[in-house]
Amino acid sequence: MKAFQVVKKEHLSEQVWRMKIFAPHIAKKHKAGQFVILRVEEKGERIPLTVADSDSKAGVITLIFQVVGATTHKLSCLKEGDCLRDLVGPLGTPTHIEKYGSVVAVGGGIGIAPLYPIVKALKAAGNRLIGILGARTKSLLILEEEMRALMDETLISTDDGSYGERGVVTDVLKRLKERGEKIDLVIAIGPAIMMKFVCALTAEYKLPTLVSLNPIMVDGTGMCGACRVEIGGETKFACVDGPEFDGHKVNWDLLMKRLRFYNEQEKVSYELAKKCTCGGD
Amino acid sequence: MAKKIEPRVPMPEQSPKERIRNFNEVPYGYTPEMAKKEASRCLQCKKPKCVSGCPVEINIPSFIGLVKEGDFGGAIKKIKETNLLPAICGRVCPQETQCEEVCVLAKNGQPVAIGRLERFCADWERSLGEEKISLPKCAPPTGKKVAVVGAGPAGLTVASDLAKLGHKVTIFEALHKPGGVLVYGIPEFRLPKEIVFAEVRILQKLGVELITNYIVGKTETVDELLERYDAVFIGTGAGAPAFMRIPGENLGGIYSANEYLTRSNLMKAYLFPETDTPIHRGKVVAVIGGGNVAMDSARTALRLGAERVLLIYRRTREEMPARAEEVHHAEEEGVEFHFLTNPVRYHGDEKGNVKEMECLKMRLGEPDSSGRPRPVPIENSNFRLSVDTVIVAIGNLANPIVPKSTPNLTVNKNGNIVADEDGRTSREGVFAGGDIVTGAATVISAMGAGRRAARAIHSYIMEKSSR
Numbered sequence: 001m002k003a004f005q006v007v008k009k010e011h012l013s014e015q016v017w018r019m020k021i022f023a024p025h026i027a028k029k030h031k032a033g034q035f036v037i038l039r040v041e042e043k044g045e046r047i048p049l050t051v052a053d054s055d056s057k058a059g060v061i062t063l064i065f066q067v068v069g070a071t072t073h074k075l076s077c078l079k080e081g082d083c084l085r086d087l088v089g090p091l092g093t094p095t096h097i098e099k100y101g102s103v104v105a106v107g108g109g110i111g112i113a114p115l116y117p118i119v120k121a122l123k124a125a126g127n128r129l130i131g132i133l134g135a136r137t138k139s140l141l142i143l144e145e146e147m148r149a150l151m152d153e154t155l156i157s158t159d160d161g162s163y164g165e166r167g168v169v170t171d172v173l174k175r176l177k178e179r180g181e182k183i184d185l186v187i188a189i190g191p192a193i194m195m196k197f198v199c200a201l202t203a204e205y206k207l208p209t210l211v212s213l214n215p216i217m218v219d220g221t222g223m224c225g226a227c228r229v230e231i232g233g234e235t236k237f238a239c240v241d242g243p244e245f246d247g248h249k250v251n252w253d254l255l256m257k258r259l260r261f262y263n264e265q266e267k268v269s270y271e272l273a274k275k276c277t278c279g280g281d
Numbered sequence: 282m283a284k285k286i287e288p289r290v291p292m293p294e295q296s297p298k299e300r301i302r303n304f305n306e307v308p309y310g311y312t313p314e315m316a317k318k319e320a321s322r323c324l325q326c327k328k329p330k331c332v333s334g335c336p337v338e339i340n341i342p343s344f345i346g347l348v349k350e351g352d353f354g355g356a357i358k359k360i361k362e363t364n365l366l367p368a369i370c371g372r373v374c375p376q377e378t379q380c381e382e383v384c385v386l387a388k389n390g391q392p393v394a395i396g397r398l399e400r401f402c403a404d405w406e407r408s409l410g411e412e413k414i415s416l417p418k419c420a421p422p423t424g425k426k427v428a429v430v431g432a433g434p435a436g437l438t439v440a441s442d443l444a445k446l447g448h449k450v451t452i453f454e455a456l457h458k459p460g461g462v463l464v465y466g467i468p469e470f471r472l473p474k475e476i477v478f479a480e481v482r483i484l485q486k487l488g489v490e491l492i493t494n495y496i497v498g499k500t501e502t503v504d505e506l507l508e509r510y511d512a513v514f515i516g517t518g519a520g521a522p523a524f525m526r527i528p529g530e531n532l533g534g535i536y537s538a539n540e541y542l543t544r545s546n547l548m549k550a551y552l553f554p555e556t557d558t559p560i561h562r563g564k565v566v567a568v569i570g571g572g573n574v575a576m577d578s579a580r581t582a583l584r585l586g587a588e589r590v591l592l593i594y595r596r597t598r599e600e601m602p603a604r605a606e607e608v609h610h611a612e613e614e615g616v617e618f619h620f621l622t623n624p625v626r627y628h629g630d631e632k633g634n635v636k637e638m639e640c641l642k643m644r645l646g647e648p649d650s651s652g653r654p655r656p657v658p659i660e661n662s663n664f665r666l667s668v669d670t671v672i673v674a675i676g677n678l679a680n681p682i683v684p685k686s687t688p689n690l691t692v693n694k695n696g697n698i699v700a701d702e703d704g705r706t707s708r709e710g711v712f713a714g715g716d717i718v719t720g721a722a723t724v725i726s727a728m729g730a731g732r733r734a735a736r737a738i739h740s741y742i743m744e745k746s747s748r
Contacts, residue, residue, distance in 0.1 A: 025495070025500050029500060043555065044557050045548065045557040085457070086457040088494040089500070090499060090500075091496070218543055218544065218548070223465075223539055223680060225537040225539065226540045228531050235524065253633075254633065261533040265553065265559035269553070269554050269559070272554055
């Protein structure tokens, strides 16, 4: 097998793919909460993706991604047997895993993918786990079975009510709290806006809340500072100081504004990339 | 009667008007005739001061003598006895404070153009074709293995010196391309990347193995490397940008110089959308700082189409750490210098992007620890400048990944690895050199440190095996 070769590729939902990639060095070292940086081809951009799973024996890591721009589009065009141009990791500080007691894991959309290895590790550490999985609509919900297998209880919500209950993840969390559930830790991963509202709610309940941030990155090793985030008024580099932080201290508006900085250019490069009709699967 | 000294032969270059519209190298370099003429200005001093002014002690009068005779092949061989990266050094060394500063002719303000001649020899050899480039002789294999962390100037020097001594060297590089700051930091118009890659290919021909996309400290730790290698050299550079920690510094459009230059140089964002990595093409760009990195950032911003580039420096022209040549080029290209000025706050628009920079006027006070006059703010002198892009080029700190993941490796209060003159650290078998030890400095000083560390590594591994 060649370095960074795609060993398996599966369609998980509209625009969401799961890829297993041969990267023995990374598989050996990967811990929950860490990410990789990849480049699909020579003219491509470096993008970070959280490792969704790893198998050190097979030397394989799993990446799950949603096609949202040029790089993820090009990535989705790779076939089994093709190789990524570059792949480096594992990066970032691993999740601190211990027996907290009862942990609520909130995953929204593609955020369920990075949540999965953390839940797996928390389960192994003996925690009781309640999952709240949210998606826009039923067909976009990913990893439901895998998550259910780890959870003591799994609750699902969709924006349009096509599956589980109609509404957003915070509604579910609210009711969980109202029914008197004892919660020791909340972990929320999803779009910034979802994490922001989960944190606003858990701040009211005074529940410690961990989030994983996804700012724009270039090198991923602390060299450039593109991924600056503000945590409790202090500037941190998400690539080395994170990507996980105390959700109650995050400056969410800053994160969301910085994420939008290249919107115009991203549209241009995505349109150009789509003209290349290698056509996914 | 003293012989009349001819003036320095000027090096032809792209005109400022033309070059700010492209990323091609600014100087064209000497022709053979120009090189011979310039070489003939050398007085061939009996006790040459230039050699001791060179951190890697190139036999300068000797190579210049060969250039004068037209023996360019002999000249490049002479240079390569002590410097394997002459095409790079000829371009980015601060010769005016090293070899050329102590040249006897410098008294008249016109030292021999040693850097230009070094560059000429290297380019002449490269123009013959890569297969004709002479490889230095390597000692028979010793069976010893050395891991070099970081493919920048220090690491490349260590690798070449140890390969020549017969050791098996593997370089581990975090980024997807080798070269370190030579590739992500220094722009194409000052150092064409192909020159760096050609030098690296020569190292590979000497048997050096290069592994990119490999972060020591993450992918594998220094301690794990020590199980597989007889010694480890750490040359990870000054890879963490400093910010001023002033309000508004995280607004959109405010970059560290590292990010701005990495996007443009390593990721080729100046070719966007032909390449995928975007960069903000600002109309009014402020660059904070007075070093070479600030000049590189300012000149890159011009080439990316800025209408105005304001260089903001808190001291005066005299204290600027940038090379005179870089300042001169920046001025010629239209960079506006604002001295005795320091930003104190940024103001943003509704989208969270920078629109104004609030500055204070400064005056010079008593000398500080660097020996330069301390800039002192003038109270109530606040004023605002409209800008849409800011590049913070006030220096780099040590990258923490290797020190944090290596137990008992001593670092100083700035996070730099503590090492002696020969690169020995607090850990046996672990050596370090370049910016990770000294803090941000020059390419050639990192190469000098690499040279000394290579000698120390050689004696360490040879003694260890005879014990």
